[in-house]
Amino acid sequence: MSERIFNFSAGPAVLPESVIKSAQRDIWNVADSGIGVMEHSHRGKVFDRILKEAEANCRELAGIPDTHHVLFLQGGASQQFAMVPMNFLPKDGTADYLVSGVWSEKAVKEAKALGKVHEASSSKDRNHCYIPTNVSWSSSPSYAHFTSNNTIYGTQWRQDPTPPAGVPLICDASSDIFSRPIDVRKYGMIYAGAQKNLGPAGAVLVIVRKDMVDAAASDLPTIFQYRTHAKEPSVFNTPPSFAIYVVGEVFKWIQAGGGLKAMEGKNQEKAALLYDYLDQSDFFRGTADADSRSLMNVCFRAPSEELEAAFIAEATKRGMSGLKGHRSVGGMRASIYNAMPRAGVEALVAFMKEFERANRAVHA
Ligand SMILES: Cc1ncc(COP(=O)(O)O)c(C=O)c1O
Numbered sequence: 328m329s330e331r332i333f334n335f336s337a338g339p340a341v342l343p344e345s346v347i348k349s350a351q352r353d354i355w356n357v358a359d360s361g362i363g364v365m366e367h368s369h370r371g372k373v374f375d376r377i378l379k380e381a382e383a384n385c386r387e388l389a390g391i392p393d394t395h396h397v398l399f400l401q402g403g404a405s406q407q408f409a410m411v412p413m414n415f416l417p418k419d420g421t422a423d424y425l426v427s428g429v430w431s432e433k434a435v436k437e438a439k440a441l442g443k444v445h446e447a448s449s450s451k452d453r454n455h456c457y458i459p460t461n462v463s464w465s466s467s468p469s470y471a472h473f474t475s476n477n478t479i480y481g482t483q484w485r486q487d488p489t490p491p492a493g494v495p496l497i498c499d500a501s502s503d504i505f506s507r508p509i510d511v512r513k514y515g516m517i518y519a520g521a522q523k524n525l526g527p528a529g530a531v532l533v534i535v536r537k538d539m540v541d542a543a544a545s546d547l548p549t550i551f552q553y554r555t556h557a558k559e560p561s562v563f564n565t566p567p568s569f570a571i572y573v574v575g576e577v578f579k580w581i582q583a584g585g586g587l588k589a590m591e592g593k594n595q596e597k598a599a600l601l602y603d604y605l606d607q608s609d610f611f612r613g614t615a616d617a618d619s620r621s622l623m624n625v626c627f628r629a630p631s632e633e634l635e636a637a638f639i640a641e642a643t644k645r646g647m648s649g650l651k652g653h654r655s656v657g658g659m660r661a662s663i664y665n666a667m668p669r670a671g672v673e674a675l676v677a678f679m680k681e682f683e684r685a686n687r688a689v690h691a
Contacts, residue, residue, distance in 0.1 A: 330646075331344075332646035332647065332648055333646060333647045333648070333667070333668075333670075333671035333674060333675070334648055334649055334667075335647060335648065335649040335650050335660075335661045335662050335663070335667070335671070335675070336648065336649030336662060337478050337479075337502070337523070337624060337649070337653070337660060337662045338478070338501075338502065338520070338522045338523040338528075338662070338664075339522040339523075339527060339528050340522065340523050340524075340649075340662055340664050340666070341664060341666045341667050341671075342526065342527070342573070342577070342666050343577065343580045343665075343666045345580060346526075346573060346576045346577055346580050346666075349576050350364075350572070350573055350576065353572070357373060357377075357572075358373055358376070360373050364377070364568070364569060364572045365568065365569045367568065369562055369565050369566055369568050370562070374568055374572075377568075377571065377572050377575055378399070378560075378561060378562070378566075378571060378575075380575055381399070381571055381572075381574055381575030381578060382397045382560070382561075384575060384578035384579060384582060385397050385532070385534075385578055387582070388505065388578055388581055388582055388586060388587060389505065389508075389509050389511055389534075389587065390509075390510075390511065391511045391534060392511065392512060394512070394536055394537055394538070395511055395534050395535060395536050395537065396533070396534070396535050396536075396537055396540060396553075396556075396557045396560070397532070397533075397534055398532075398533040398534075398535065398553070398556045398557065398560065398561050399530050399531070399532060399533075399561040399566060399567070399570075399571045399574070400530070400531045400533050400556055400561070400566075401529065401530070401531065401566070401567055402531065403520050403528075403531060404430070404499055404501045404518060404519065404520040404531060405433065405520075406531070407499070407518045407531060407533065408433055408434040408436075408437040408438075408499075409437040409440075409441075409551075410551055410553070411434070411437075411438070411470070411472065411497055411516070411518075412437060412438040412440075412441040412442055413441060413544060413547050413551050414539075414540075414543035414544050414547070414551075414552065414553050415469055415470050415495070415497075415515075415516075415539065415543060415544075416438060416441055416442040416443075416469050416470070417442070417469060417544070418442060420442060420443065420468075420469035421442070421443040421444070421445050421465050421466075421467075421468055421469065422438050422442065422443070422444055422445070422468055422469050422470055422471075422472060423444075423445045423446075423447040423464055423465055423468040423470070423471045423472070423490065423494075424438065424444055424445070424446055424447065424471075424472045424473075425446075425447055425448045425449075425459060425462060425471070425472070425473040425474075425488055426446050426448065426449040426450070426451060426459065427449075427450050427455055427458055427459055427473065427474050427477050427480075427482060427484075428450070428455045428474060428477035428478075428479055428480050428482070429455075429479055429655065430474050430477065430478065430479070430499060430501070431472075431473070431474045431477075431499070434472060434474070434499060438472075445464075445465035445468065447462045447463055447464050447465065447468075447471065448460070448461055448462040448463065450482075454480070454655070454656070455477060455479075455480040455482065456480060456482065456614055456615050456616055456619070457482060457615070457616040457618075457619040458482050458483070458484050458485070458616075458618075458619040460484075460488070462488055464490060464491055464494075467491075467494075468490065468491075468494050469494075469495075470490075470494060470495040470496070470497050470515055471488065471490035471494050471495070471496050471497065472497045472498075472499070473487075473488055473496070473497075473498055473499070474498075474499045474501075475487070475498050475499070475500045475502075475503050476500070476501075476502040476503035476506075476621050476623050476624070477502075477621065477624075478501070478502040478523070478623070478624050478653075478662075479624075479653040479655060479656060479660075480614070480615060480624075480626060480656060481613075481614065481615045481620065481621045481623075481624040481625055481626035481656075481660060482615045482616075482619040482620065482621055483503060483619070483620065483621035483622060483623065485618070485619075487513065495514075495515025495516065495536065495539060496513060496514050496515055497514070497515050497516045497517075497518075498514055498516070498517045498518070499518060499519070500517050500518065500519045501518070501519045501520045501523060502519075502523045502524070502621075502623050502624065502662075502664075503524065503621070503622070503623050504517070504519035504523075504524050504525060504532065505524055505525065505581060505587060505590065505665065506524055506587075506590060506591065506594050506622060506623060506664070506665055507587060507588075507590065507591035507594065507622075508587040508588055508591060509587065511534060514534070514536075515535070515536050515539050516533065516534065516535040516536065516539065517532075517533075517534045517535075518531060518532065518533045518534070518535075519531065519532050521570055521573075521574050523623075523662070523664050524577075524623075524664050524665050524666075525574045525577055526570055526573035526574035526576075526577050527569070527570045527573050528570070529567035529569075529570035530566075530567045530570035530571050530574055532574070533553070533556075535553055535557075537557070539553075540553045540554050540557050541554070549563075550563070550564070577666075581665065590665055593665075593669070594622045594623070594663070594665065595622060596669065597622075597663050597667065597669055597672045598620070598621075598622040598623075598625060598663065600669075600672045600673065600676050601625045601627075601661060601663070601672060601675070601676060602620060602625065604676050604679060604680070605625075605627055608679075608683060610629065610630060610683040610686070610687055611627050611628065611629055611679060611683065612627060612628055613625070613626065613627050614626045614627060614628060614656060614658065622663075623662065623663065623664055624660055624661070624662050624663075625660065625661045625662075625663060626652055626656055626658065626659070626660045627658055627659050627660075627661075628652075628657065628658035628659070629658065629659070629686075632657070634686055635657070635658050635659060637686075638650075638659065638682055639651050639659065641678075641682065642675075642678060645674075645678060646674075647671075647674065647675055647678065649662065650675075661675055
């Protein structure tokens, strides 16, 4: 197959076309150095410039103040599930977790291995089809952790939870980072695996308050301390240099498109195409509560599992891939991250209409 198709995968996911094209060029020879970007030493001038530029663009894009470090780490978001409590949950402390899906549950599991956890809210009673905004905080949590977008269930916090004064808010933003403006000052830490909205798998963006890093546990193996990575910014050991390069290109692409506010507008429009159609259809139905719907992952069902299997198979034939829902929800999931072009969503909605028309009789 020589043509590209529409990739609705939940992650690794679609990348901006212009970024892939720059990467193709720079894999061969980056910055006229005669060496490809993957072949440069992480201690050399060329990579140093790539890293510094990525950090500077990240700061500018999201208005990240000097109070916070910007780090590119490894180990996926899952490693952050463990590093957060290792660094910030003292032995006699309690961490509050807002449980809005499987990824929050995994974060809880890691924290429980290290200290005390209070589940301050949960949407488990209805298989996480809504955002659990009804929060009851513990008396003095060491931090409050939440997942801003729940990739599997297609739910997203519209407004961030507000922990009691002085309690650092920590956010797993893996599946909606930089999809909308963000006020970094409100957070103790934000982290995100790159492979959905930022670039390829392999890098994790960590934005963390400097004073928290200074006060974090120091009786940990070196590599698991944030201070290690802050001291030698992102190059304590060999970093995922190619992934960081691509993330840097994605930052430039977002900037060129008008920044986070413009990105939010485009994401709202794309998601509205799908949700407006779902709302008037009596064939397909969205699975997330209307007030909790994600702009990034749109989950929906057809009237039967047979029809769902037929829908996914036919969509694949028409150049739309990655639409199978996660097994814990079933049905379909369209991941429409920043880099999904509007044309992809339009093609999907057009196909849904056609499929509904053709199969309404089967369903009736
Ligand atoms: C919200 C969220 N958090 C964490 C993860 C885990 O990320 P990783 O595979 O990078 O550890 C995912 C992966 O899909 C996710 O969607």
